[in-house]
Amino acid sequence: MKKLIDYKDSIRKCSKCGLCQAVCPLYKITGSDCTVSRGQFIMLKGVLDGKIKLNDKVNRYLDLCLKCGACSKFCPSGIDVVDVISAAKYEYFKTHKSERINSFLKKHLIFGLLTGIAGLFHKKSKSKNFQKKVLYFGGCGSKITGTDSIVKLLNKMNIEVITPNFSCCGIWAYTSGDLDTFNKYIDSFISEVKKYDIKEIVTSCASCEKALKDYIRHTEDDAKKEILSELNIKSIYSYISENKLTIKLKKSITATYHKPCNTFDFESIEYVLNNTENLNYIKMEDYDTCCGLNILSDLKEYKIASKIFANKRKCIEKSGVNIVLTTCLGCVATLKINSKGKYKVFDLLEFLAKNVE
Ligand code: SF4
Ligand code: SF4
Numbered sequence: 001m002k003k004l005i006d007y008k009d010s011i012r013k014c015s016k017c018g019l020c021q022a023v024c025p026l027y028k029i030t031g032s033d034c035t036v037s038r039g040q041f042i043m044l045k046g047v048l049d050g051k052i053k054l055n056d057k058v059n060r061y062l063d064l065c066l067k068c069g070a071c072s073k074f075c076p077s078g079i080d081v082v083d084v085i086s087a088a089k090y091e092y093f094k095t096h097k098s099e100r101i102n103s104f105l106k107k108h109l110i111f112g113l114l115t116g117i118a119g120l121f122h123k124k125s126k127s128k129n130f131q132k133k134v135l136y137f138g139g140c141g142s143k144i145t146g147t148d149s150i151v152k153l154l155n156k157m158n159i160e161v162i163t164p165n166f167s168c169c170g171i172w173a174y175t176s177g178d179l180d181t182f183n184k185y186i187d188s189f190i191s192e193v194k195k196y197d198i199k200e201i202v203t204s205c206a207s208c209e210k211a212l213k214d215y216i217r218h219t220e221d222d223a224k225k226e227i228l229s230e231l232n233i234k235s236i237y238s239y240i241s242e243n244k245l246t247i248k249l250k251k252s253i254t255a256t257y258h259k260p261c262n263t264f265d266f267e268s269i270e271y272v273l274n275n276t277e278n279l280n281y282i283k284m285e286d287y288d289t290c291c292g293l294n295i296l297s298d299l300k301e302y303k304i305a306s307k308i309f310a311n312k313r314k315c316i317e318k319s320g321v322n323i324v325l326t327t328c329l330g331c332v333a334t335l336k337i338n339s340k341g342k343y344k345v346f347d348l349l350e351f352l353a354k355n356v357e
Pocket of ligand 2: 023024025026027035036037064065066067068069070071072081082
């Protein structure tokens, strides 16, 4: 498990060019360098040099970062800000009891409960001779909402869906610095996946896909690395587009789409949006700007959060469409909470399954 000190070279690689400011949704609202990667790296360099304490003030800025990764995609020095911030959060986490209590509550009351409920949703493919088999990673939330949908959709395409008893992907633990818990999620995933002789794993949530693909980077054990390296993890949309599977809706529907920050393969999602018969897809302005999910639960930052939400709402309203599709359950919840009744939000997989002919 990497510590903040292990990112010393990454932090020093920051040339202070400021390109991250142009793409950071948070900086656009606050105008404060402390809320964008350049300023965060200056602060963290001070922490590493012993000039600044990793105190509540620094932690506030670490928490404010949306962990959207938009800056990393444009950073000429190729620094992964989410990795660096998670390592800094881990340092803070270890020395602050309140953070550990917070994480304990999230683990047991929110994600633990969701995973427990999700365990009841083990829909099986109807027995017949399917052409192919895939494992579905539903995590916690998407197992509840996505299992029926993925079974219905892929069975129609002659593909069997196996639904193992996977736990939460643990991305929340990673971004909040509880790296010990994150590693436990990795172990739980490996022990479940080992029970099956199927290497193809499909997900329907962008955050789950990101976490699963990142597991190998955060694993030091060679045997675990080998198991993870043999897996072919992809989103249901990459799977549909690679296999040129076709979907037809029962009736004509017009919808727009919000791209979650953790999306790996947007081309495949656009393929599905553009090639689903009877779906009239309207691309919205700033379709790829963060919805503000990571700031949603922090009531202290309500002012900043409400500006992020208002920007997103403006883009949706400008598209002139009142159905918004997206591919991350966190984004579904954030967009729904902030819709003010002006549009409806659906997970793309559920929407397709519900409306397929
Ligand atoms: S874009 Fe990268 S190198 Fe430039 S200031 Fe931001 S973090 Fe530093
Ligand atoms: S991860 Fe997103 S919110 Fe955080 S500094 Fe980068 S662009 Fe800004």
